[in-house]
Amino acid sequence: MTKTLNFFSVVATLMLLSCGTQTTDGALTDPAVLQEPVHTEETRAIETDSADQVFLAASKSRVEVQESYVLPSSTPIIPMPNPPVSENRENYPKTPISPIRQVATDPVSTFSTDVDTASYTNARRFLNQGMRPPADSIRVEEFINYFDYALPAPDTTNTPIQISTERTQTPWNPQTELVRVSLQSYRSDFKTLPPLNLVFLLDVSGSMNSPDKLPLMQRSFNLLVSQLRPQDRVAIAVYAGQSGVVLEPTSGDQKAQINQAINQLRAGGGTHGSAGIHLAYDLAQANYLPDGINRIFIGTDGDFNVGTTSLTELKALIERKREAGVFLSVLGFGTGNYNDALMEELSNHGNGTAYYLDSYQEARKLFATQLAATLQTVAKDVKIQIEFNPAQVAEYRLIGYDNRxxxxxxxxxxxxxxxEMGSGHAVTALYEIVRRDSEFRFSDPLRYQDDDLSDTVGGEIAFVKARYKLPDEAHSRLLSQAITDTPMQSSSQRQALAIGVAGFAEILRGSPYLRDWSINDAIDYIGPSLQEDRWGYRQELVTLMRNLQSMEHAD
Known part of the structure; x- marks a missing residue:
C-alpha cells in the first residue's frame, strides 16, 4: 500500500510541476506546486514510513511542508489518490450502564466532571439523517450538559464553582426520587479574557475530502478568527501524510491573512496525526504566554490510520504539555471515520473538551455564543463525591458518567x-434514589445486614462535595453542601428539562430502568422550557425526538 501511494504521489507531483513556471534560477513561482522538502539541520519537512522515525524527527525539529496542501482557489485541484473508505469505521467504546448501588455497603459515589458535548451532537447527526445512533455512542451526561439550565453562578474567579441541588419524584418510577446535583462555573466576558496563544492543528488528509468535513471545518475556524482581538495570536499547522506549518504566529487583527491560510487548504494524502500533534505543541510552546490562554484546537474526522505511534506515547506527551500550561481541545467532523473514543481520550488527557460539529450552527454555539467557555478554563481536575445517608436512602444509581x-x-x-470547566460551563448529574422507608427495592435486602439504623445527622439525605484546582494551582480546594429531607416540590423548569433530556438519552441507549416511559413523556417534560429558548436548541431537541418516533413507527 505504501509503495502504491508513493507512486501516485510522484505522478501527482509531476503533473503539478508541469503547470508551474520557473525563474532564471529554476525556482517554481506557482504556489500551487508541491515542492520537494529541503532537508537541513533546521528542516521543517519530514516524510517517513516509520512511526518511530517520525516521532524522533518531530521531537528534534520543527516540521513544515513548503506550500503543501495550500492551493489558491483559481487553481484546478488534482485529487490525491486515497484508499476508498467502503465501510463505516466509526468507533464507539462499549461502556456498561452503571448498576444500582446499595447504600448499606456502598454509600459513596465519586466521579469526574464532564463538559464534553460530542455525544449529543453526534446523535443529532444520526437522527437528522433518519438513523438511530449506536447505543454505545450515547453518553447521557453529554446530552444533559449540552443545555443551559440558568443555574446560579459564582461572582468571582477566586471561587469559580457553585453547587446547587434539587429533588423531585421520578417520572418513570413513582417509588423512587430524582436528585439533581449541579455545578455552575463563573461566567466571563470574552472581551476581558487574557491574551490568546492559539494553534489550529487541522487534518487535511484525503478522508477530509467531503462537504461535512474540510469545508465545514474551514468555515468553523473562520468564525473563531472573526472573534479574535489584536492581542491574540494564532498559528496554523496541518497534517496528512506529513505535517507542516502553513501560518506562523499571527496577530488577531490580521484576520484576512489568517482566513486565507485556512481557506486555501485542500485535502489529500494519509493521516499522520501524531507528528502533527508534536508540531502543534512546538508552536504553542515557542509562543507561550505565561499570563495568557495557551490552547491547541485539533480539527479532524478522527481518522489516525496512517503512520501513528502508540497511543500510550501520544497520551504521555499530551499530559506533559498540559502540566506545562498548554491545553488541548478536539473538534470532530464528518461521518464514516469518526473515532469517538480517541477524540474523547485525547481531550481528557489534554485538559480540554471534545466537541463534534455536525453543522455551522454548532460552530456558532462554540465560537460565538459560548466562546469564553470554549477558550478559558476556570477550574481544572473537578471531581464530585456524594455520600448517601443510610438512614434515609436504601439504593441509588448515577445516571450517566459511566466512563467517568x-x-x-x-x-x-x-x-x-x-x-475541566470553562467559563460559564455547567455540570449536572442525576441520581435515582430509593428512600429507606419505601417498600420498593431494586435488589433484595441483605439477610445479615443490621437493619436498625438511626439518623445521626438531622434529616440529611446526602452530602455533596466538590474538589477543584484553579488553573495555575497544584492543590485542590473543597466545596460542600448537604441535601436535606425537605418536602418535595413540583419540578422546576430546569429540573424538568434535565429529566426530559436524560430520559431521551436513556431511551437511545436502551436503559433497563425506564419501564414504559416514552418519548412523548420526555417531550412533555421539556415543553415548559420551550418558552425560553433563545437559540432554538430545545425546540431542535423536540424535533430529534419526533424523528426517533417516526423511525420507530416505520419499523
Whole structure:
C-alpha cells in the first residue's frame, strides 16, 4: 500500500510541476506546486514510513511542508489518490450502564466532571439523517450538559464553582426520587479574557475530502478568527501524510491573512496525526504566554490510520504539555471515520473538551455564543463525591458518567486527573434514589445486614462535595453542601428539562430502568422550557425526538 501511494504521489507531483513556471534560477513561482522538502539541520519537512522515525524527527525539529496542501482557489485541484473508505469505521467504546448501588455497603459515589458535548451532537447527526445512533455512542451526561439550565453562578474567579441541588419524584418510577446535583462555573466576558496563544492543528488528509468535513471545518475556524482581538495570536499547522506549518504566529487583527491560510487548504494524502500533534505543541510552546490562554484546537474526522505511534506515547506527551500550561481541545467532523473514543481520550488527557460539529450552527454555539467557555478554563481536575445517608436512602444509581467513575480515595488525591470547566460551563448529574422507608427495592435486602439504623445527622439525605484546582494551582480546594429531607416540590423548569433530556438519552441507549416511559413523556417534560429558548436548541431537541418516533413507527 505504501509503495502504491508513493507512486501516485510522484505522478501527482509531476503533473503539478508541469503547470508551474520557473525563474532564471529554476525556482517554481506557482504556489500551487508541491515542492520537494529541503532537508537541513533546521528542516521543517519530514516524510517517513516509520512511526518511530517520525516521532524522533518531530521531537528534534520543527516540521513544515513548503506550500503543501495550500492551493489558491483559481487553481484546478488534482485529487490525491486515497484508499476508498467502503465501510463505516466509526468507533464507539462499549461502556456498561452503571448498576444500582446499595447504600448499606456502598454509600459513596465519586466521579469526574464532564463538559464534553460530542455525544449529543453526534446523535443529532444520526437522527437528522433518519438513523438511530449506536447505543454505545450515547453518553447521557453529554446530552444533559449540552443545555443551559440558568443555574446560579459564582461572582468571582477566586471561587469559580457553585453547587446547587434539587429533588423531585421520578417520572418513570413513582417509588423512587430524582436528585439533581449541579455545578455552575463563573461566567466571563470574552472581551476581558487574557491574551490568546492559539494553534489550529487541522487534518487535511484525503478522508477530509467531503462537504461535512474540510469545508465545514474551514468555515468553523473562520468564525473563531472573526472573534479574535489584536492581542491574540494564532498559528496554523496541518497534517496528512506529513505535517507542516502553513501560518506562523499571527496577530488577531490580521484576520484576512489568517482566513486565507485556512481557506486555501485542500485535502489529500494519509493521516499522520501524531507528528502533527508534536508540531502543534512546538508552536504553542515557542509562543507561550505565561499570563495568557495557551490552547491547541485539533480539527479532524478522527481518522489516525496512517503512520501513528502508540497511543500510550501520544497520551504521555499530551499530559506533559498540559502540566506545562498548554491545553488541548478536539473538534470532530464528518461521518464514516469518526473515532469517538480517541477524540474523547485525547481531550481528557489534554485538559480540554471534545466537541463534534455536525453543522455551522454548532460552530456558532462554540465560537460565538459560548466562546469564553470554549477558550478559558476556570477550574481544572473537578471531581464530585456524594455520600448517601443510610438512614434515609436504601439504593441509588448515577445516571450517566459511566466512563467517568473514580475510586472513593481518588477524590482527595490531587494526582488523579479529572475534568475541566470553562467559563460559564455547567455540570449536572442525576441520581435515582430509593428512600429507606419505601417498600420498593431494586435488589433484595441483605439477610445479615443490621437493619436498625438511626439518623445521626438531622434529616440529611446526602452530602455533596466538590474538589477543584484553579488553573495555575497544584492543590485542590473543597466545596460542600448537604441535601436535606425537605418536602418535595413540583419540578422546576430546569429540573424538568434535565429529566426530559436524560430520559431521551436513556431511551437511545436502551436503559433497563425506564419501564414504559416514552418519548412523548420526555417531550412533555421539556415543553415548559420551550418558552425560553433563545437559540432554538430545545425546540431542535423536540424535533430529534419526533424523528426517533417516526423511525420507530416505520419499523
Amino acid at each position: 467513575l473514580l475510586a472513593r480515595e481518588d477524590f482527595n488525591n490531587d494526582a488523579i486527573d479529572a475534568g
